[in-house]
Amino acid sequence: MADTKLRIEVWSDYVCPFCYLEFPILERLQRERGQQVSVTWRAYELRPEPVPTLDPDGEYLHRVWNQSVYPMARERGLSLKLPPVQPRSRKAHEATAFAGEHGRSDAMLEALFRAFFEQGRDIADVVVLQDVAFSVGLDPSELGEALGASRYTARVLEDQRIAQEIGITGVPATLFHRGRGQGQAVLLSGAVPYVSLEAAAERALRQAGT
Numbered sequence: 001m002a003d004t005k006l007r008i009e010v011w012s013d014y015v016c017p018f019c020y021l022e023f024p025i026l027e028r029l030q031r032e033r034g035q036q037v038s039v040t041w042r043a044y045e046l047r048p049e050p051v052p053t054l055d056p057d058g059e060y061l062h063r064v065w066n067q068s069v070y071p072m073a074r075e076r077g078l079s080l081k082l083p084p085v086q087p088r089s090r091k092a093h094e095a096t097a098f099a100g101e102h103g104r105s106d107a108m109l110e111a112l113f114r115a116f117f118e119q120g121r122d123i124a125d126v127v128v129l130q131d132v133a134f135s136v137g138l139d140p141s142e143l144g145e146a147l148g149a150s151r152y153t154a155r156v157l158e159d160q161r162i163a164q165e166i167g168i169t170g171v172p173a174t175l176f177h178r179g180r181g182q183g184q185a186v187l188l189s190g191a192v193p194y195v196s197l198e199a200a201a202e203r204a205l206r207q208a209g210t
Contacts, residue, residue, distance in 0.1 A: 004178070006037045006201055011044040011163050011173040014089045014123055017069045017080055018191035019172045020113040024076055025194050026174070029201065037201070041109055042159040043093035044171045053086045061086075072191065080117045087116075087124030090156060095129045097152035098143050099136065107136040176204035 010026060012019035030039050047053050054061055065082045073080045092112050099108035111132050115121040121128050126147055130140035146152060166175065170189060174197070177185035184207040186200045 005035075006033070006204060007177055008037055008039045008201075009042055009175045009177075010039065011042045011159070011168055011175075012171045013044050013046045014092045014112050014116055015086060016046060016171050017065070017117060018072075020080065020117050021069070021072050021076055021078060022172045022174070022191040023110065023113060024078065025192070025197055028194055029197050033201070041096070041105070042163070043096070043156040044160055044163055044168070044173070045089055045093070045156075046171065047088065048090065049088065053088065056082070056084055056086045078117075081120065083116055083120045085120070085122045087122050089123065090153070091126065091129060091147055092123040093156045093159075094147055094150070094152040095133060095143060097155045098146050099133065099138055102138055104136050104138055108133065108138070111136050174200070176200050178204065 008026070008029075010019075010022070012022075026039055030037055061082060069080060069082075096105055096108050096112065099105045112123055112129075115128065115132050116123050121132075123129065123132075126144055129147065130144050133143045134140045163173070166173075166187070168187075168189075172189075172191060174188045174192075175185050176188075184204070186204040186207070188196065188200050
């Protein structure tokens with residue numbers, strides 16, 4: 001029997017406000033399409049070692065937030081504020097992979113976005129990650145052990161390898177496709193409005209012959 005479900009893969013980074021801003025838009029699509037779609041979030045580090053992190057007090061971040069982030073946040077009903085830190089995100093991605101093995105990846109994803117963009121917490125800090133994990137019903141000690149052993153690093157790097165293979169250079173990047181492969185896929189870049197997401201979903205379904 002043919003696989004008719006529309007698969008949506010979203011490459012994102014926890015330090016990217018536009019990735020969090022796309023979260024409610026994707027939630028709406030999944031809610032309105034129901035069992036027709038599945039959404040999978042994948043890891044993408046905007047600033048992995050040794051790329052320098054951004055200055056949280058620098059002119060660039062303040063300009064982007066004032067011109068783009070805050071207006072979009074108001075439009076989409078989210079309460080973001082410019083975080084006081086700009087951490088690396090690999091451990092947060094690894095924590096999400098850990099949560100996925102316990103059926104809590106979506107809850108962890110949203111909790112980490114909230115921790116960083118609403119509470120200004122340092123999501124590179126293992127203690128913070130453990131606290132967030134506990135808040136979504138996960139064992140913080142088990143997470144700490146997994147992070148210490150780099151148990152999920154390979155999975156994060158694999159997500160990024162696939163992104164490079166597809167040609168993704170920024171996030172959020174949303175890929176729509178049918179079945180297990182990525183043939184006849186539709187790729188959207190950036191935090192797009194719901195109408196664009198819905199149109200991409202329809203286009204992917206048409207290209208698959210439905």
